Amino acid sequence: xxxxxxxxxxxxxxxxxxxxxxxxxxxxxxxxxxxxxxxxxxxxxxxxxxxxxxxxxxxxxxxxxxxxxxxxxxxxxxxxxxxxxxxxxxxxxxxxxxxxxxxxxxxxxxxxxxxxxxxxxxxxxxxxxxxxxxxxxxxxxxxxxxxxxxxxxxxxxxxxxxxxxxxxxxxxxxxxxxxxxxxxxxxxxxxxxxxxxxxxxxxxxxxxxxxxxxxxxxxxxxxxxxxxxxxxxxxxxxxxxxxxxxxxxxxxxxxxxxxxxxxxxxxxxxxxxxxxxxxxxxxxxxxxxxxxxxxxxxxxxxxxxxxxxxxxxxxxxxxxxxxxxxxxxxxxxxxxxxxxxxxxxxxxxxxxxxxxxxxxxxxxxxxxxxxxxxxxxxxxxxxxxxxxxxxxxxxxxxxxxxxxxxxxxxxxxxxxxxxxxxxxxxxxxxxxxxxxxxxxxxxxxxxxxxxxxx
Numbered sequence: 001x002x003x004x005x006x007x008x009x010x011x012x013x014x015x016x017x018x019x020x021x022x023x024x025x026x027x028x029x030x031x032x033x034x035x036x037x038x039x040x041x042x043x044x045x046x047x048x049x050x051x052x053x054x055x056x057x058x059x060x061x062x063x064x065x066x067x068x069x070x071x072x073x074x075x076x077x078x079x080x081x082x083x084x085x086x087x088x089x090x091x092x093x094x095x096x097x098x099x100x101x102x103x104x105x106x107x108x109x110x111x112x113x114x115x116x117x118x119x120x121x122x123x124x125x126x127x128x129x130x131x132x133x134x135x136x137x138x139x140x141x142x143x144x145x146x147x148x149x150x151x152x153x154x155x156x157x158x159x160x161x162x163x164x165x166x167x168x169x170x171x172x173x174x175x176x177x178x179x180x181x182x183x184x185x186x187x188x189x190x191x192x193x194x195x196x197x198x199x200x201x202x203x204x205x206x207x208x209x210x211x212x213x214x215x216x217x218x219x220x221x222x223x224x225x226x227x228x229x230x231x232x233x234x235x236x237x238x239x240x241x242x243x244x245x246x247x248x249x250x251x252x253x254x255x256x257x258x259x260x261x262x263x264x265x266x267x268x269x270x271x272x273x274x275x276x277x278x279x280x281x282x283x284x285x286x287x288x289x290x291x292x293x294x295x296x297x298x299x300x301x302x303x304x305x306x307x308x309x310x311x312x313x314x315x316x317x318x319x320x321x322x323x324x325x326x327x328x329x330x331x332x333x334x335x336x337x338x339x340x341x342x343x344x345x346x347x348x349x350x351x352x353x354x355x356x357x358x359x360x361x362x363x364x365x366x367x368x369x370x371x372x373x374x375x376x377x378x379x380x381x382x383x384x385x386x387x388x389x390x391x392x393x394x395x396x397x398x399x400x401x402x403x404x405x406x407x408x409x410x411x412x413x414x415x416x417x418x419x420x421x422x423x424x425x426x427x428x429x430x431x432x433x434x435x436x437x438x439x440x441x442x443x444x445x446x447x448x449x450x451x452x453x454x
């Protein structure tokens with residue numbers, strides 16, 4: 001249901017570069033914050049769960065990691081509904097501030113030795129707050145860019161946001177690596193682990209300064225000027241866009257497994273299970289992810305010319321083929337070989353990340369785009385991201401087979417490949433295509449809007 005609402009929003013527009021940078025900085029901070037938690041999990045685990053054996057403590061730490069993802073759909077629905085009803089800009093400011101406060105608070109938490117069982121409880125609260133606001137950040141940023149950039153350039157500028165994924169993890173690895181290099185193991189466990197969390201404070205200040213100067217997205221202003229906005233976006237999304245929800249969940253599952261197992265968990269795998277030094281692994285992750293970040297806008301530019309689907313298929317196929325042999329090379333007790341395998345396994349990462357967000361936003365029309373993205377993508381992060389590090393650790397612990405996590409990577413890639421296989425077309429992305437869903441599918445979509453080929 002839509003209703004006519006008067007709107008006094010300024011007609012000024014944020015340019016594509018400003019829109020892309022506003023999305024990039026937020027995503028960088030989001031993945032910096034989640035990245036440092038994942039990278040520091042082996043260090044944090046005994047500080048908050050000292051009575052457990054090392055593997056159990058690590059599992060408990062990763063379980064808190066998963067819980068933050070579990071709250072994301074709730075945050076996404078609440079913030080997405082506000083974003084669809086009142087505009088994107090204010091919500092994007094709120095998500096930045098909320099994520100930053102929760103992350104900085106983790107860096108100030110007392111440990112189990114200091115306050116007992118209350119320590120992991122407070123850590124849980126911080127992770128829940130972090131997850132709530134994160135649920136509206138990534139989907140809101142991708143929605144904003146899609147609605148602010150003209151046809152034929154959305155692949156390029158849309159890739160700014162996933163570039164923030166690589167920059168966020170690269171920055172997390174860089175800060176954690178420097179801290180680890182400048183401290184002893186005892187100092188790192190005592191106070192050094194706090195530093196990367198507190199570094200998020202100046203990053204948040206920069207993000208606020210950038211986002212305070214953006215205007216409302218172009219397409220949303222057009223929607224407001226027409227006098228019609230969706231008053232029940234959640235109900236409308238489930239009623240009319242169930243097929244789009246399913247597509248984003250299934251592709252998003254493979255995308256998230258590729259990142260959180262292929263990049264984040266692999267650092268834990270090399271440190272915890274293969275015995276390589278934390279400092280060496282963190283520098284490896286830093287240089288790899290920062291290098292991959294450069295590739296993303298290039299893949300986005302190519303997608304504006306040949307479409308999203310060929311590139312996305314190539315990325316997921318790469319994960320399916322490379323996962324097992326590259327993990328096998330990481331277990332040969334040779335760091336140079338393990339580092340090479342890590343880099344090769346990461347090559348599909350920019351292909352997948354730079355395509356997905358533009359595709360996701362192209363599934364929903366403007367009145368329900370924020371809400372539709374928030375529901376579908378955040379659910380995908382629960383099963384593909386939140387649980388993956390936990391399951392990967394559990395698989396190794398329960399089977400005794402170090403290569404078991406490669407099955408998670410392969411399975412995620414296969415699910416996404418099968419989902420893509422039923423699509424008859426993927427357009428480079430135009431507003432006309434987006435309004436009718438630019439990923440037509442053979443799956444039943446009795447309630448979807450139109451699903452035609454471009």
